[in-house]
Amino acid sequence: MAVEKTGILNKPKLVTVFGGSGFVGRHVVAALAQRGYRVRVAVRRPTLAPYLQPLGNMGQIQAVQANLRYRWSIDRAVRGADHVINLVGILAEGGSQRFNAIQASGARALAEAARAEGIPLTHISAIGADPQSASAYGRTKAEGEKAVRETLPDAIILRPSIIFGPEDSFFNKFANMARFSPFLPLIGGGKTKFQPVYVGDVAEVVARTVDGTLERGKIYELGGPEVMSFRRCMEEMLEVIDRKRVLLPIPWSAAKIIGSVAGLLPKPPLTRDQVLLLQHDNVVSSEAASEGRTFEGIGIRPTGTDVVLPTYLWRFREQGQFTKKGMA
């Protein structure tokens, strides 16, 4: 699609992407750059994100310093932009990185900055955002959505299920574990349902919100083509990496204790809050489906795990690109 030009200089739109250095962020930056937009990536440490530059043409992508915990830095990163995207989120707390500061107050501050600048906002939340959630992640995601709604009723909110892709922290984590461990944990017995969604499809939807082809003021729920249990996710991952491992059910009570202890580590592999989040299915709601606030309603056929997992999990095979039966 032709990129909309703005201003007297007739330049392509300038989009500020908060969280552009993260897993989803780099795919969003690439999707925006491919469309010809100018991209300003707001990151805490721009020097640590040099991998973003090759995603665009010379000078098309610019990294600036910003932290959602400092309002002045948000205002500076938003100034002069035509659209702003908030991809900032954390899965575990550490130091001053608290759920409330990032996902609730930070989301509000960014929405206020967008309102002051008079520009549209695309806000990335998550399926599981729920004011009643037992998990602080889920509760603060809901608070963030509410703050965005109150501040900018026209903002578009996207709620993905678990996202997969080359740099994901779900399939990669368990595939890596399978290299060393004879068993893999099935937290809560592995019955929790997910609707894994491909990062490229999420990035495409984000880019369409900038194109202006999605209805404003709506919450879209993004799930892949298949609802899969935690156990099925592990089974499919093991098939792809061509390894046999025991899938060991861990009861919720034990998982909470493991999460409490592991949560004390600097980069925790699991926290109690994540266990609480896992106690609920993570799938697109029937309301969103019936109202067309899904991929189907947007007109995108989402990509399945069967197509994408082999393209990046092969590195966890004993034989690399080859399976035990031969070439993959």
Ligand SMILES: NC(=O)c1ccc[n+]([C@@H]2O[C@H](COP(=O)([O-])OP(=O)(O)OC[C@H]3O[C@@H](n4cnc5c(N)ncnc54)[C@H](OP(=O)(O)O)[C@@H]3O)[C@@H](O)[C@H]2O)c1
């Ligand atoms: N991945 C999933 O499966 C999934 C599923 C549902 C929803 N989501 C949501 O999608 C969004 C992106 O997720 P992701 O997987 O890409 O996460 P990610 O890889 O952890 O990236 C998070 C981004 O947030 C930035 N960030 C963290 N704290 C910040 C702060 N105080 N100020 C400014 N930036 C800060 C990080 O930049 P630094 O380099 O500065 O740390 C990073 O760029 C999040 O809102 C997440 O909750 C993800």
